Amino acid sequence: MTQLWDFSGGIHPPEHKDFSTARPVRRAGIPERLVLPLQQHIGDPAEAIVEVGEQVLKGQKIADVKTGMGVAVHAPTSGVIESIVEHPVPHPSGMADWCITLRPDGEDQWCSRNPVPDYRTLARDQVLGIIRDAGISGMGGAGFPTNIKLRPPRNRKVSTLILNGAECEPYITADDMTMREKADEVVAGLKVMAWILRPERCVIGIEDNKPEAISAMREATEGTQTEIVVIPTKYPSGGEKQLIRILTGMEVPSGGIPADIGVMCQNIGTAVAVAQAVVEGTPLISRVVTITGEAVREPGNFEALIGTPIEYLLEQAGVQQDRLSRLVLGGPMMGYTLTTDAVPVIKTTNCVIAATASELPAPPPEQPCIRCGQCAEACPMKLLPQQLFWYAKATEFEKAEHLNLFDCIECGACSYVCPSSIPLVQYYRFAKGEIRVQRAEQLKADRARERFEARQARLEREQQEKELRRKERAKAAADAQARKKAEAEQVTAEGEAVDERSAKAALVEQALARKKAKAEASQPPPATDTAEEKPDIDALEKQLGQARSKLETMQGMLDEAKAQQADNVDKLERAVAKNHDRVKRAEEMLAEARDKLAARPTESQPTH
Numbered sequence: 001m002t003q004l005w006d007f008s009g010g011i012h013p014p015e016h017k018d019f020s021t022a023r024p025v026r027r028a029g030i031p032e033r034l035v036l037p038l039q040q041h042i043g044d045p046a047e048a049i050v051e052v053g054e055q056v057l058k059g060q061k062i063a064d065v066k067t068g069m070g071v072a073v074h075a076p077t078s079g080v081i082e083s084i085v086e087h088p089v090p091h092p093s094g095m096a097d098w099c100i101t102l103r104p105d106g107e108d109q110w111c112s113r114n115p116v117p118d119y120r121t122l123a124r125d126q127v128l129g130i131i132r133d134a135g136i137s138g139m140g141g142a143g144f145p146t147n148i149k150l151r152p153p154r155n156r157k158v159s160t161l162i163l164n165g166a167e168c169e170p171y172i173t174a175d176d177m178t179m180r181e182k183a184d185e186v187v188a189g190l191k192v193m194a195w196i197l198r199p200e201r202c203v204i205g206i207e208d209n210k211p212e213a214i215s216a217m218r219e220a221t222e223g224t225q226t227e228i229v230v231i232p233t234k235y236p237s238g239g240e241k242q243l244i245r246i247l248t249g250m251e252v253p254s255g256g257i258p259a260d261i262g263v264m265c266q267n268i269g270t271a272v273a274v275a276q277a278v279v280e281g282t283p284l285i286s287r288v289v290t291i292t293g294e295a296v297r298e299p300g301n302f303e304a305l306i307g308t309p310i311e312y313l314l315e316q317a318g319v320q321q322d323r324l325s326r327l328v329l330g331g332p333m334m335g336y337t338l339t340t341d342a343v344p345v346i347k348t349t350n351c352v353i354a355a356t357a358s359e360l361p362a363p364p365p366e367q368p369c370i371r372c373g374q375c376a377e378a379c380p381m382k383l384l385p386q387q388l389f390w391y392a393k394a395t396e397f398e399k400a401e402h403l404n405l406f407d408c409i410e411c412g413a414c415s416y417v418c419p420s421s422i423p424l425v426q427y428y429r430f431a432k433g434e435i436r437v438q439r440a441e442q443l444k445a446d447r448a449r450e451r452f453e454a455r456q457a458r459l460e461r462e463q464q465e466k467e468l469r470r471k472e473r474a475k476a477a478a479d480a481q482a483r484k485k486a487e488a489e490q491v492t493a494e495g496e497a498v499d500e501r502s503a504k505a506a507l508v509e510q511a512l513a514r515k516k517a518k519a520e521a522s523q524p525p526p527a528t529d530t531a532e533e534k535p536d537i538d539a540l541e542k543q544l545g546q547a548r549s550k551l552e553t554m555q556g557m558l559d560e561a562k563a564q565q566a567d568n569v570d571k572l573e574r575a576v577a578k579n580h581d582r583v584k585r586a587e588e589m590l591a592e593a594r595d596k597l598a599a600r601p602t603e604s605q606p607t608h
């Protein structure tokens with residue numbers, strides 16, 4: 001016999017479950033129009049991947065999640081996409097959100113499916129991919145995407161896998177009827193999840209007020225190691241943390257998740273959806289919904305297509321509009337009043353209560369707190385509901401947070417027992433909502449500040465880089481200037497030296513030539529060879545050319561130095577002036593030589 005533990009607090013409200021368990025689960029059929037919200041769970045909304053007017057088949061993916069946390073949406077039957085518009089969705093605020101509306105064609109024609117009965121031949125990631133593509137999110141609670149939940153952090157091995165069959169809230173019997181009628185599928189889904197997670201222990205916890213379900217599940221698990229554990233009926237034993245406490249004796253730490261203590265909880269409906277997705281290749285397109293309350297003639301459970309309007313289900317259950325006082329989505333403890341019956345069934349819709357005025361009367365007016373302490377005694381999370389109420393009412397949210405406001409599971413047990421009829425849960429929801437808004441604003445402000453600081457840092461960095469580049473350019477220019485100056489000085493010095501040497505050499509050459517000419521003139525000229533007395537016109541022309549070329553070079557350097565306002569301009573001007581003289585002298589010498597040559601007597605032809 002499995003040992004059980006108790007959790008603190010808890011209450012025993014009237015169950016009202018037998019209203020809806022008298023009949024087997026009925027197929028709701030196909031309504032005239034299906035409304036499929038793009039967001040049916042916590043996480044990111046899916047994006048429509050079909051166009052208005054497009055014909056789709058049953059099971060075809062019509063919206064998908066490209067990034068982030070979310071799941072796909074599939075067509076629950078074949079038909080035509082009628083619109084993609086905002087439409088009222090199930091939400092406490094009565095808000096509208098983006099939905100795909102599908103007009104069924106009545107053919108109910110499936111798209112091709114890919115069942116994998118022997119999923120053990122696949123890799124675990126492939127099976128998780130099938131679960132993701134089937135659009136499965138938790139079918140109780142907030143609807144966390146199942147494929148993500150089935151991937152706990154690597155350092156947190158799941159040793160105990162729990163299927164939550166407690167279904168502790170009054171009126172709701174969807175899981176009860178699912179276990180009675182689909183026990184084999186529940187076990188098949190549990191096996192798939194156990195194969196993925198490889199836990200040491202698999203447990204299905206069921207409250208003792210569901211004998212038929214207990215018996216069906218015992219039969220379906222016969223011969224397996226899965227334990228069917230019957231737990232005492234007490235609200236909220238189906239709360240994840242409470243069920244873990246009952247079945248394992250362990251407590252999920254404040255602010256933590258079950259995986260922190262090696263436990264994972266999955267919903268009964270989720271197990272069926274996993275089995276259908278993997279073994280049959282069927283995406284999540286329908287679920288069991290309890291339609292109950294004294295304002296319907298034939299309460300019971302319906303296998304309803306996702307997107308079926310609540311009003312259609314109420315009609316199926318024989319709603320009596322004259323008796324209907326209030327529509328509650330979910331149970332009377334944690335559910336909320338619907339403002340319209342046009343909202344559709346979504347993946348997390350488990351129950352609709354069509355209540356008469358006497359059944360769920362409007363709460364009496366709120367009275368002052370009498371500090372009776374009953375709320376604290378009822379709280380299954382060991383919180384201080386009275387103090388939380390004060391702080392929430394006084395908008396002292398920080399103090400409420402210090403009292404672990406976010407550990408509150410909004411079970412409503414405190415409100416239920418409060419003799420002053422204080423709607424305590426509503427205060428906690430308000431406080432949580434305000435804190436979330438403040439956090440979101442703080443996050444936004446932090447991001448804006450980070451962006452501003454990043455921008456400032458970038459501008460400063462760019463300025464520094466710009467300054468560095470400017471300095472490098474200035475240094476390069478100074479270096480180039482210095483190099484040019486040094487080269488110019490070197491050229492000037494070399495030019496002067498060369499000019500000096502060549503001028504001296506020319507003078508010496510001329511002197512020698514004159515001396516030689518004189519000596520030769522004093523002697524009788526030889527009869528046959530007069531070539532040496534002739535001036536060397538070629539040499540003088542060459543000398544003049546060199547002098548002019550040099551002058552041009554020096555003139556160019558001078559022009560450039562002037563343009564740059566260099567400080568060697570004076571030196572270059574002197575060098576240019578000298579070169580002018582040199583050219584002038586060379587021109588004179590050449591002219592003189594040419595005159596001499598012209599004055600020479602005509603040479604007689606040698607006689608032979």
Ligand code: SF4
Nearest residue numbers: 369370372373375418
């Ligand atoms: S049960 Fe109500 S009246 Fe009593 S202490 Fe709590 S809040 Fe106050």
Ligand code: SF4
Nearest residue numbers: 379408409411412414
């Ligand atoms: S609603 Fe919150 S505070 Fe009230 S009993 Fe439940 S967990 Fe405790």
